[in-house]
Amino acid sequence: MTFCLGMKLKEGLVGIADTRITSGTEVTVARKVTVYQKKRHSFFLMTSGLRSVRDKALTYFEEVVDEQDQDFDRLYKAVNAFATQIKRVAAEDREALEAGGFGFNISCLVGGQLENDAEHKLYLLYAQGNWVEIMPGTPFHIIGESGYGKPILVRALEYEDPLWFALKVGLLAFESTRISASDVDYPIDVVVYAGNSYQIEQHRYSAADLAHVAAWWQTRLRDSVHELPSEWTLEAFNDLPPELRERLRHSAMPPGTPTS
Numbered sequence: 001m002t003f004c005l006g007m008k009l010k011e012g013l014v015g016i017a018d019t020r021i022t023s024g025t026e027v028t029v030a031r032k033v034t035v036y037q038k039k040r041h042s043f044f045l046m047t048s049g050l051r052s053v054r055d056k057a058l059t060y061f062e063e064v065v066d067e068q069d070q071d072f073d074r075l076y077k078a079v080n081a082f083a084t085q086i087k088r089v090a091a092e093d094r095e096a097l098e099a100g101g102f103g104f105n106i107s108c109l110v111g112g113q114l115e116n117d118a119e120h121k122l123y124l125l126y127a128q129g130n131w132v133e134i135m136p137g138t139p140f141h142i143i144g145e146s147g148y149g150k151p152i153l154v155r156a157l158e159y160e161d162p163l164w165f166a167l168k169v170g171l172l173a174f175e176s177t178r179i180s181a182s183d184v185d186y187p188i189d190v191v192v193y194a195g196n197s198y199q200i201e202q203h204r205y206s207a208a209d210l211a212h213v214a215a216w217w218q219t220r221l222r223d224s225v226h227e228l229p230s231e232w233t234l235e236a237f238n239d240l241p242p243e244l245r246e247r248l249r250h251s252a253m254p255p256g257t258p259t260s
Contacts, residue, residue: 001145004033005140005141006140016190017032040115044110044200
């Protein structure tokens with residue numbers, strides 16, 4: 001499985017991708033985000049799904065970029081070009097893959113800005129070759145293992161948030177996924193794009209690089225649970241003996257609360 005997260009903010013774009021590849025009992029590390037960077041021409045592409053489909057479609061696409069790059073003046077045109085290569089791979093390989101018990105599985109996040117784009121864009125591309133644009137109302141999308149990281153993004157991330165805040169929320173979404181899914185792990189690749197800059201910044205973080213952040217979050221999460229109002233929980237223990245209920249009442253009070 002994969003964790004690839006794309007976030008579109010007012011200021012720009014943030015992408016986070018894990019690097020774990022699982023094939024049977026084999027575990028390897030491989031990059032899942034590709035960056036295309038030229039003057040007034042910047043975009044990244046992240047993929048989830050069958051690695052063989054991804055690699056073949058990307059190889060075909062890179063040939064198209066070399067030959068037709070001047071035709072890509074808006075990001076949707078590059079997305080359409082990659083979609084065409086996915087359809088090409090489907091025509092070549094889908095039947096054989098399905099005969100072998102594998103579904104034709106790939107999804108992509110493409111983000112960036114080309115010279116005639118009024119602003120930075122983020123697109124979700126499906127295996128069928130169709131796409132949707134990620135909009136401010138829900139300014140993020142995860143491909144791959146999405147269930148564990150989505151709740152914190154829904155609760156905490158807003159379109160107006162600065163890029164540094166989005167990166168921190170995105171890391172917490174990744175951490176929630178990493179500890180819940182054995183096939184998602186460090187290192188992670190991060191891409192950041194500030195709107196109208198035409199420059200994508202890239203960085204890779206290992207588990208050791210961010211261990212202090214993970215430990216801080218684990219401690220703060222437990223502390224926050226302790227600080228939640230607790231009086232309401234006592235109703236769940238109404239049938240206990242009075243002396244035990246009284247002991248629970250005292251333990252449920254925050255430190256410093258008067259006992260009488």
